[in-house]
Amino acid sequence: MIRALALIAVLAGALPAVASDRIVSVGGAVTEIVHALGEGHRLVGRDTTSTYPQAVRDLPGVGYARRLSPEGLLSVNPDLILAEQGAGPPETVDLLRTAAIPFVTIPDGHDRAAVLAKIEAVAAALGVPDKGAALAAEVGAALDAAAAEAAGGAGPKVMFVMSVQGGRVLAAGRNTAADGIIRLAGGENAISEFEAYKPLTDEAVTLAAPEVILMMAREGAADGADQVLDHPAIRTTPAGRARALVRMDGLFLLGFGPRTADAVRELSAALARAGS
């Protein structure tokens, strides 16, 4: 009986609905795109990674993107959930389907095409494809311009360091957002031997010989610039000798949202300064 009703409700939910105006946005970049489209007023909830723009911080937080609580989500009474790839868990997604609340997954990726695809997917889900096309064109042009500027740069070897907790350097390999942004900014990822974020031995750090160390700027981070650059392995690299450390806000640098063109420009300028 409940199931039958739920099924009817799901079918009803699949029909072109009236524009949703109680949206929960899961994923920092997704939330940024909603705002960049001028639709921020339709948001009623966000996950812990959605911290920009400032206005979204006042929205109720529904928890960590991969551990969404079904009742928590339902409690803000949403009529649409926009989620980055990997949001879940699947049990929660299934329950939302039972409750007839549309759950739209926005594809992820770490290059120009992925940014534009994200914008278009969000715009389509919000029912504003025209605004989406306009924003995508604008962001696309900005990315092209930034990439053209960056291409003239020195193209230094950059190592993205997630942390130096306990003296172990945790660095970004291929297929990471860090790898993507370094490429866009005209740099070369110093680590190409592995995928994802992995701890490096001190020897591997020396061997990678990065010219610039890139890190996220964290509020209240304990690992100060000296601590990173005086790390016994990093000290031996060209970056360590030249004290070339660049720090940028994590969501800005790695979000691959509407601000990515600015991030590319800022990063390539920083790389040029650090390399000289």
Added chain:
Amino acid sequence: MVAISPDSAPTVQGWDRGTQARRVTLLLVVALGVVSVFSLTVGAAGTSPWAVLADMIAGREVALADRVVLFEIRLPRLVLGALVGAALAVSGAVMQGLFRNPLADPGLVGVSAGAGLGAITAIVLGGLLPAGLAAALGYYAVPVAAFLGGWAATLVLYGIATRRGRTSVATMLLGGIALGALTGALSGILVYMADDAQLRDLTFWGLGSLAGATWAKLAAAAPLMVLALVAAPMLARGLNGLALGEAAAFHIGIPVQRLKAVAILTVAGATGAAVAVSGGIGFVGIVVPHLLRLATGPDHRYLLVNSALLGAALLILADVISRIVIAPAELPIGIVTAVLGGPFFLWILLRKRGVLDL
């Protein structure tokens, strides 16, 4: 919890430990009822079960969201919390009795380590499964792997510790340590291979949660937990006899080997199922039996039943806290049980120093 307050049970007529234990049982039944109703009533969504009930009786249409919250979220969580709490507490009590060791918990027979390895394997290597199998398992891959891992570890350990039809408890303890180190190392390799998202999943799995409760998961896991809960009281007399030592127990006519086999296998089944559906929820298996021993003594005839009731009530309460304290987000339940259980248990220990026994 009220049961803790009498400092010692005076052995006067009509007020011995048995009477007291039965009163505690009654009290715990009431407490379980109260927290159950509480758990259906509170939550991030303002759904009131009374309003829904009234609507259903009056034949009015119940809003879909309310129905989902009550029947697809809160009710399965309540049942799962009760079963997992009862299963973990009873398993702990049985293990402590069997090993005659106050620190024994179901982890001693390798279940937790094996289940952990199973879960990590599924999270990290799940993508390597053939597409057809992966689709069939869906999000049951992790629970199924955790359960199989737990069972496999227990069977291996039981096989190692059993020679010529006799299971050596000491071999089992030491073998458990060796097996734990080995599974820990294998888990470490997988953790190294895991990507960022998988690492997050691993961390959260280890902290436990009842958030993934669905009727389908319950249907799969409940039989093993219920089996252990039904079997446990039958072990009570044997475990009481075992308190005298294995040889003495054998001479007063207790089938020691059969007792060990039944106890270890039912505990492995129940704990494996509990860990599989709820992740790593610590503390319940150790704290609950000890609290009850302090209150009403070590007699397993009462201890096992009361452990089940208190374990269920405590876990339901912990789950309620876990989902309202930072609503609309949710705290992993393992954090709640440890934060509440740790200090409370220490306080009891400080007050009762010297009376602690098995």
